[in-house]
Amino acid sequence: MEFKRPDGRKPDEFRKIKxxxxxxxxxxxxxxxxxxxxxAIAAVYGPKKMHPQHQQNPExxxxxxxxxxxxxxxxxxxxxxxxxxxxxxxxxxxxxxEPSLMLDKYPNAVIDVFIHILQADAxxxxxxxxxxxxxxAHAGIPMKGLVSSISVGKLDKTIxxxxxxxxxxxxxxxxxxxxxxxMTDDGKITHMQLDGNISTKQLKEAIELARKSCKKIYEVQKxxxxxxxxxx
Amino acid sequence: xxENKRLIVIPGEVVVSGAEYLPGEWTEKRGNDIVSxxxxxxxxxxxxxxxxxxxxxxxxxRGNVVIGKVENITMNGWVVDICSIDNAFLSIxxxxxxxxxxxxxxxxxFGDMVVGKIWNINRRxxxxxxxxxxxxxxxEGIIININPNKVPRIIGKEGSMIKLVKDETECNITVGQNGxxxxxxxxxxxxxxxxEAILFIAEKSxxxxxxxxxxxxxxxxxxxxxxxx
Amino acid sequence: MDGFMTTPNLNAERIKKSLEKxxxxxxxxxxxxxxxxxxxxVSKKAEGSVKVKIGNTEVVVGIKMDVxxxxxxxxxxxxxxxxxxxxxxxxxxxxxxxxxxxAIELGRVIDRGIRESKFxxxxxxxxxxxxxxxxxxxxxxxxxxxxxLLDAAGIGAVAALKAARIPKYDxxxxxxxxxxxxxxxxxxxxxxxxxITSHKIGNKVIVDPTREEEDISETRLTIGSSNGNISSIQKxxxxxxxxxxxxxxxxxxxxxEREVFKKIEKFLK
Numbered sequence: 001m002e003f004k005r006p007d008g009r010k011p012d013e014f015r016k017i018k019x020x021x022x023x024x025x026x027x028x029x030x031x032x033x034x035x036x037x038x039x040a041i042a043a044v045y046g047p048k049k050m051h052p053q054h055q056q057n058p059e060x061x062x063x064x065x066x067x068x069x070x071x072x073x074x075x076x077x078x079x080x081x082x083x084x085x086x087x088x089x090x091x092x093x094x095x096x097x098e099p100s101l102m103l104d105k106y107p108n109a110v111i112d113v114f115i116h117i118l119q120a121d122a123x124x125x126x127x128x129x130x131x132x133x134x135x136x137a138h139a140g141i142p143m144k145g146l147v148s149s150i151s152v153g154k155l156d157k158t159i160x161x162x163x164x165x166x167x168x169x170x171x172x173x174x175x176x177x178x179x180x181x182x183m184t185d186d187g188k189i190t191h192m193q194l195d196g197n198i199s200t201k202q203l204k205e206a207i208e209l210a211r212k213s214c215k216k217i218y219e220v221q222k223x224x225x226x227x228x229x230x231x232x
Numbered sequence: 233x234x235e236n237k238r239l240i241v242i243p244g245e246v247v248v249s250g251a252e253y254l255p256g257e258w259t260e261k262r263g264n265d266i267v268s269x270x271x272x273x274x275x276x277x278x279x280x281x282x283x284x285x286x287x288x289x290x291x292x293x294r295g296n297v298v299i300g301k302v303e304n305i306t307m308n309g310w311v312v313d314i315c316s317i318d319n320a321f322l323s324i325x326x327x328x329x330x331x332x333x334x335x336x337x338x339x340x341x342f343g344d345m346v347v348g349k350i351w352n353i354n355r356r357x358x359x360x361x362x363x364x365x366x367x368x369x370x371x372e373g374i375i376i377n378i379n380p381n382k383v384p385r386i387i388g389k390e391g392s393m394i395k396l397v398k399d400e401t402e403c404n405i406t407v408g409q410n411g412x413x414x415x416x417x418x419x420x421x422x423x424x425x426x427x428e429a430i431l432f433i434a435e436k437s438x439x440x441x442x443x444x445x446x447x448x449x450x451x452x453x454x455x456x457x458x459x460x461x
Numbered sequence: 462m463d464g465f466m467t468t469p470n471l472n473a474e475r476i477k478k479s480l481e482k483x484x485x486x487x488x489x490x491x492x493x494x495x496x497x498x499x500x501x502x503v504s505k506k507a508e509g510s511v512k513v514k515i516g517n518t519e520v521v522v523g524i525k526m527d528v529x530x531x532x533x534x535x536x537x538x539x540x541x542x543x544x545x546x547x548x549x550x551x552x553x554x555x556x557x558x559x560x561x562x563x564a565i566e567l568g569r570v571i572d573r574g575i576r577e578s579k580f581x582x583x584x585x586x587x588x589x590x591x592x593x594x595x596x597x598x599x600x601x602x603x604x605x606x607x608x609x610l611l612d613a614a615g616i617g618a619v620a621a622l623k624a625a626r627i628p629k630y631d632x633x634x635x636x637x638x639x640x641x642x643x644x645x646x647x648x649x650x651x652x653x654x655x656x657i658t659s660h661k662i663g664n665k666v667i668v669d670p671t672r673e674e675e676d677i678s679e680t681r682l683t684i685g686s687s688n689g690n691i692s693s694i695q696k697x698x699x700x701x702x703x704x705x706x707x708x709x710x711x712x713x714x715x716x717x718e719r720e721v722f723k724k725i726e727k728f729l730k
Contacts, residue, residue, distance in 0.1 A: 024605050025517050026552050029287065037505060041604075043550035047289055047317050066549070066557055071600040072507035072523025075639035080546055080600065081559075100243075102269065109317045114550035114557075116602075118521070119504040137243050137271040140288020140381070142258065144269065145244020185244045225242045225271055228286075301465050313465060343470045374475050377464030412464075420479050424486060 003158040006166055012209060014150065014162035017217065019130070019224035021138050029139025031224065033131035035162060037121035042131035044139040046111035061106035065093040067128055069117040089125045090115075096129050096149065096182040096191035102142040111141060122165040122178075123151045129182050129191070134221050138228065147190055148217040149182035152206040154198050159205045161213050179203075181210040185218050238275055238438075240286075241268040247281050248274075256282030272381075273438065286438075290316045290380035290410040292350055292358050297367075299375070299408035300360070302344045305336050312346060314410045315377065318358055322348060326361035328368075345370040347406055347414065366406075373404075373416030374423050378434045380411030385437040386430055393433065393443065400450045401426040425453065466554060468676035476677060480665040487671065492717055494669040499620050499728035508642065509625025513617040515669060517607035519551075522617035523600050524625040524647075528637055531587070531594040539586020539594045543572035545601040545614060552606040552672075568601065570695045571614050571656060574685030575599070577692035578654035581622070585648035588630065595627070597647065608672040611683060615656030616725055622647055624730040652688040653729070655718050659683075659710045661702065666710055668717050682710045686718055 003011055015036025024030035027043035034040070050056045067089045071078050093115065101111075113135065115128040126149035133147040152161050156173030163178055170176035177196025183189050189207075198206070241247055246265045255261040258270040259281050268274060272285040292298070292314065300312035300320060309323040322340075324331040326348075331339050340346060347367050352359040362368045378386065387394050387407055398405050403417035403426045413430060417423040432449060436442060468476075476486060483491060495516030503510040507523040531538060545568035549555045560568075575581065586595040599621065601614045627645045629638040659666050660678035670678060680700035685693035691711075696702070702710070 024519075024550060025607070026605050027550065028289075030550075039504075041550070045549070045553050048553075049317055049319075070504065070521070070523060070602060071544075071598065072504050072510055072525050074506050077525035077527065077598055077600075080544055106317060112549070114548065116548065116550060119506060138287060140271060140285050142269045142288075143243035145267075146242065222242055222245070226240050301469055315464065343467075345469050345471050370471060372471065372474065374472050375469045420475060420482075420484070423475070 003155070003160075005155070005160065007164065011158050011160045012212075014213060014216075015164070017220050019134060019220050021134060021224050021228045027135070027139070029135040029137070029141070031131045031134035031138060033127045033134065035123050035127050036164065037119055038123050038127045039118040040115060040124060040127035040131045041118060042113060042115045042128065042135040044111065044113050044132075044135045044141070046139070047106040047109035047141070050108055050110035056108040058107050059104065061103040061109040061111055063094050063098050063101060063103065063111050063113065065090045065097070065113045065115065065132065067093055067115045067125065069120060069124065073117045073120045089128070092125060092191055092193070093129055093132060097132060097136065097147055099188065099190045100133070100143050100145055100147050100184050101136065102144065105142050111136070111139075120165070122163050122168050123180070125149070126151050126180050126182070130217060130221060134224055137225055145185040146218060146221050147182050147184055148214040148221060149180065149191065150210055150213045150217055151178055151180040152210045152213070153178045154196065154202060154206065159202060159209055161209050179206055179210070181207065181214070183211065183214040187211060238273045240272075241274045241283060242271050243269055247283070248276060252279050254280045256280045258283040258285060285381050287379060287381060290314070292316050292318070292320070292353055293409070294350055294353055296350045296409035297347065297406070298350060298360070298410040299345060299347050299370070299406065299412035299414055300410070302340050302342055302346065305342065307333070310336065310340055310346075312348070312360055314358070314408075315380075315412060316358075316410060320348075320350065320358040320360045322346065322360040322362065326351070326359070326363055328363045340369050345375055345414070347408070370414055373414055374427060376413050376415065376427050376430065378411045378413065378430065380409065382434040382437045383407060383409055383411055385442070386413070386433055388443075393446070396443070396446060397426055397429045397433075401429065468673045472673060473677045476674060477663045480662055480667065483665075485667065486673070491665060491667045492713060492720075494717070494721055494724065497616065497721070497724050497728075499616070499725060501624055501730070506640070508628060509621045511617050511621045511624065512604075513613045513620065515609055515613045515616075516671065517605055518609055518613050519604040520610060520613045520617050521602050521604055522614065522621045524621045525598040525600070526625075526628060526637070527596050527598070528588060528593050528630060528635075529596055530592065535583070537587045537590040537594075538583035539581075540583070540596040541572070541576060541581060541599065542596060543575065543599045543601070543618070544568050545571065547603045547606070547610070551603040554606070555603075566695075566697065567611055567614060570611060570683055570685075570693070571599070571601065571618050573693040573695070574615055574654050574656040575618060575622070578650075578652075578685060578687045578690075579692075580619070580650050580654050580687065582648040582650065588632070593635075597622070606672060608670045608675040609658065611658050612656055612669065615654075615685070616721075619653050619655070620725070620729055622649060623653070650687070653722075654685050654687040654692065655721055656683060656685040656693075657714045657717050657721060659714050659717075661700065661706065661710070666706075666713055668713070682707065682714070684711065684714045684718075686715070689715065
């Protein structure tokens with residue numbers, strides 16, 4: 001008997017994905033990435049001179065990510081301003097994206113990436129990383145490739161992809177395990193976190209599912225970048 | 233890949249595969265694949281594959297004519313913002329007339345715009361010169377910013393595109409390689425028309441038959457103007 | 462492309478000269494607004510939310526509601542809290558960090574525009590006098606700054622308030638059931654407050670400046686009014702105005718308010 005998810009999806013089926021490029025005219029690069037009801041926007045400013053001077057790195061440019069959620073992106077209002085969670089996710093996002101960027105081309109410079117979640121239904125950091133990767137390419141940053149991100153996990157005993165908020169709160173059986181993963185387009189993992197309860201065998205299964213899913217996310221990101229030209 | 237077709241590529245995308253191809257600007261070879269490192273238009277000629285970026289900051293090069301804004305005045309010259317990662321520096325030695333060391337701002341003040349040439353780039357910085365004719369402080373007109381990657385299109389083959397705009401609007405136009413453009417015309421209307429035309433070209437920069445499009449565009453604008461009268 | 466951090470003096474001169482002839486760079490009249498669009502439901506999790514665009518300027522505004530104890534000096538009235546953030550993503554000129562004075566001022570001006578016009582019927586937001594009242598949060602975020610964020614925020618706040626629905630409240634558990642909206646809208650007056658800012662440049666006055674125009678604005682006057690009744694005024698930036706100039710700006714804003722209302726009427730819920 002196949003596992004039934006609350007919204008009827010199959011275990012390896014992710015929500016409807018949408019990506020748009022160039023949504024913020026002032027930014028050097030910008031994009032929107034939507035997974036189901038989770039919507040993230042990202043804007044890139046840079047490369048530009050890093051201030052204060054003592055933070056400059058003479059060997060390569062610095063990537064600076066700033067992730068935050070709008071107060072009304074969730075059910076219970078979030079007070080505006082950074083939180084520990086948003087600061088952690090900002091750092092995770094930097095680590096997820098950096099391996100794909102050729103920062104040695106811009107010593108002493110900084111590339112600012114601002115990510116905001118407009119509407120949240122789990123997978124926000126993944127949507128943010130997906131939007132940011134597209135925005136960086138749109139901004140003309142030299143990159144080895146894109147980074148794609150998705151959350152995989154386990155609901156009771158079944159491995160699933162792209163958990164919603166209600167799935168993250170799953171309580172039946174073994175409960176929910178949530179594993180956001182980001183990968184480069186040549187299959188390297190640049191970000192991985194886990195919350196829950198899972199065996200090594202099932203974790204490997206989940207990672208394989210993530211690998212397959214990231215490839216599909218990549219196609220959507222690629223299409224969005226190619227379409228910037230058609231629209232013009 | 234045919235020579236005429238220009239392929240839009242994204243970072244990490246394989247442009248073409250084959251041991252005989254060579255990686256040019258903004259590409260790298262991975263095994264037999266030539267892979268793009270930028271979001272841009274891929275071009276291949278004589279087995280050399282390169283990617284022309286669609287976006288990204290201006291890369292200062294020796295010999296470039298640039299237009300910048302005076303950000304700061306030091307003892308020996310002016311720090312000029314040329315919309316690049318680093319500012320440029322115009323030394324008083326690179327000014328064609330005598331400059332009173334105590335009155336630099338009389339030659340050029342904060343916020344003034346200047347046209348100059350990059351005569352040297354080294355680890356210390358980007359050096360600007362205004363010794364040549366036509367360079368120096370900009371007295372009047374309007375300044376517009378475009379994506380520096382579109383500058384070649386704005387100028388056109390042997391300057392044909394920008395000449396078209398100059399002729400149609402009767403404006404003097406100086407295009408900085410850094411994407412900053414100075415327009416000076418008989419009146420504000422012609423300056424704004426030139427601005428619109430340039431922004432239009434920048435927007436449509438990738439299409440073929442652009443010259444025809446621009447001519448058509450000017451034709452329609454003239455008709456509109458005529459109708460208004 | 463953002464260009465230079467501030468509008469070059471050269472362009473400033475041209476803009477001023479053009480204004481003296483009654484013309485603006487984008488062809489608008491001095492008293493003309495750019496195209497305004499309002500889209501709803503930026504976030505399903507908000508009790509109401511909108512995206513407002515004036516030309517290329519874009520803001521999003523969301524309404525959240527919560528139940529809490531009333532303030533001691535208004536035991537049977539609900540509350541309004543307006544906050545604004547000028548996000549660094551909307552302009553190279555904004556940096557990360559605590560709200561700058563521009564954001565603080567914007568939030569407070571919009572707050573006064575709504576509060577002083579008595580748009581929200583606070584006494585109808587009382588659940589149990591002295592114990593439980595509704596607080597309405599209006600959160601404003603800039604998404605792209607091409608001038609006149611203030612007026613865009615004002616339109617957004619009003620549109621979002623009008624579209625908002627009150628969430629279910631479980632009295633016994635003392636919990637708001639977010640995600641379960643009643644059909645009930647916020648208790649609002651019929652006449653909506655509109656906030657319009659006028660800017661003095663040289664000896665001319667314009668409304669709805671682009672960022673270039675805003676850069677050379679010498680001083681501004683913002684008026685919040687509903688159906689012709691003025692309920693809030695803010696003069697900002699440092700040049701002085703003669704009384705005559707001030708009265709002219711007031712008259713101009715009165716006329717523009719009617720025009721802007723016509724533009725946004727079709728979008729309002």
